[in-house]
Amino acid sequence: MSTALLTVENLGKTYRLPRQTLLSAAPEVKALRGVDFSLQAGRSLGIVGESGSGKSTLARLVMALEKPDSGRVLLDGVDLHRLGAAELRRSRAKLQMVFQDPFGSLDPRRTVMQTVAEPLAVLLGASRAEQRERAVEALAAVGLGSGDLAKYPHEFSGGQRQRIAIARALITRPRLIVADEPVSALDVSVQAQVLNLMQDLQDQFGISYLFISHDLAVVDLVCDEVIVLNEGLVVERGSPAQLFRAPQHPYTRRLLDAIPGLGPRAGK
Numbered sequence: 001m002s003t004a005l006l007t008v009e010n011l012g013k014t015y016r017l018p019r020q021t022l023l024s025a026a027p028e029v030k031a032l033r034g035v036d037f038s039l040q041a042g043r044s045l046g047i048v049g050e051s052g053s054g055k056s057t058l059a060r061l062v063m064a065l066e067k068p069d070s071g072r073v074l075l076d077g078v079d080l081h082r083l084g085a086a087e088l089r090r091s092r093a094k095l096q097m098v099f100q101d102p103f104g105s106l107d108p109r110r111t112v113m114q115t116v117a118e119p120l121a122v123l124l125g126a127s128r129a130e131q132r133e134r135a136v137e138a139l140a141a142v143g144l145g146s147g148d149l150a151k152y153p154h155e156f157s158g159g160q161r162q163r164i165a166i167a168r169a170l171i172t173r174p175r176l177i178v179a180d181e182p183v184s185a186l187d188v189s190v191q192a193q194v195l196n197l198m199q200d201l202q203d204q205f206g207i208s209y210l211f212i213s214h215d216l217a218v219v220d221l222v223c224d225e226v227i228v229l230n231e232g233l234v235v236e237r238g239s240p241a242q243l244f245r246a247p248q249h250p251y252t253r254r255l256l257d258a259i260p261g262l263g264p265r266a267g268k
């Protein structure tokens, strides 16, 4: 059997909140409780769950932006949380992230060129000429042109801004993109365009996605397999078709009921 691109083993994370009073114990939130999964190269894994179920915490731990309390995150068999700073920077080029809010995640004072090329400059120390060449290439891949390089985020629509964020993720030629609610802030018609783009990019470049969404319908379009998170625990996993046809866990059924036109009153 080939090594998985990404393996997450027994991942746990507890946050301690400030004490309410001097003598009371500090309250804790168990954001993740022993999460396990693996993802093969070129495949997509969906992570679904209600708000507060631990999805973004999982994304931050996989990206090594934060340390877990227990467990491991292996990229190509290498434990990211045990790497030194220089090695981690090199590994970071292989995994990139796209966030929910294309308004918040793009710096309004930076040009598209600066934004898109930044990971290449910071992680791989690319020359100016290479930065520009690769930025043009990445923009073309998301349907934007070299004429957009000198523009600023406010000159673009929400969908275009998310394309810019995706170009920024693509520029290091990553193996894995962690997308945390990448279309949740977009209009439904624009959501479909961005999801189609993400699928095209996967076909073209063999990228894997860890695709996080509170919306099972969105995950259904993109993912080969889905994990359902509830209060930091994996309560169910399977193909989107399995989860839609025969959800095993009541929590999964609740998520399905929340989809307009698919809920219990949809007559299906």
Ligand code: ADP
Residues within 6 Å of the ligand: 015, 016, 017, 029, 030, 031, 049, 050, 051, 052, 053, 054, 055, 056, 057, 058
């Ligand atoms: P989701 O992305 O599914 O909405 P999160 O991973 O953001 O969930 O949060 C999971 C739980 O951990 C929530 O209860 C949240 O309040 C808590 N949490 C997340 N980040 C922190 C933090 N930095 N400090 C304290 N609690 C946090």
Ligand code: MG
Residues within 6 Å of the ligand: 055, 056, 057
């Ligand atoms: Mg979140």
